[in-house]
Amino acid sequence: MARPILWIVVPCYNEEQVLPLTAPMFLQKVQELTDGGKISKNSRILFVNDGSADKTWSIIRELAEKDEHYIGICQSRNRGHQNAVLAGLMEAKDRCDITISIDCDGQDDINAMDRMVDEYLDGAEIVYGVRAKRDTDSFFKRFTAETFYKLMKTLGADVVFNHADYRLISAKVLQHLADFEEVNIFLRGMVPLVGFKSTTVSYDRAERLAGKSHYPLRKMLALAFNGITSLSVKPITLITAIGAGFSFIGLILMIWAVVKAILGQTVAGWASTVCIVCLLGGIQLISMGILGQYIGKTYLETKHRPRYIISARTWEAETRHYLEDDLS
Known part of the structure; x- marks a missing residue:
């Protein structure tokens, strides 16, 4: 069996502090x-x-000039972590046998790649990097992270527990992933939908080597909501179930009110009326908001806008350089 060509895909956003540390790794x-x-x-x-917005692209170009193993692509604008990972995977799918996506911050254990490659050589097409434990996290971070994965699973998004975007994917899987044309991208849920033989590799996550995290709680919540609404209609089903439940309760209360009126036992109930109105009003507004999210995503999908635009590649710069030398 020929040795597989591996491309390590590393999304970078304002990583000028950490990139010089992790690139040699x-x-x-x-x-x-x-x-x-x-x-x-x-x-x-x-x-x-x-x-x-910093010197990240300049550092990538310098690395590419020093060693042929380093290559880089630059997006025309910031499009978010998921789009950046997808851009790298799509760029790699026709040029390699396997890819491993990993963040630039040095938190994911790079030595887990050995076991990922071993699993691929044993027949796995997808290998998910999964955190073995969260002992170093604060209680709040651990609670919110684990709740994130459980909530995603409960609401219909097929995700691997404690897995982020550290994974090995074969070129065969990437060819089929390219057929997923949605604009609202959530790779943690999209990759499992492709299928094929998969397995997991556990590792311990370290502290960020330098710089600051680009995924605060606000972005994590936005990512979770985007993943749920992009991959599942379960929230709409839940809204329907809640509406049916309250309709049934309302019918019972209506019958009770009619009986009380016939018996002449009705009394003014200002507090109960206000409570019911506020409760139902709140549920209706939340339901309308969730439905609006789905409608908005449908609107964006119909536009068929590009998910990423590559403005530069390091190897194109090399080609131009060689051509200029030949012409001179």
């Missing part, structure tokens, strides 16, 4: 896997600049 891992006979010497590290 990625390169060392590629060299270790190559020397160990697990991957081809033609393997690469693909940095995806997600419209950074």
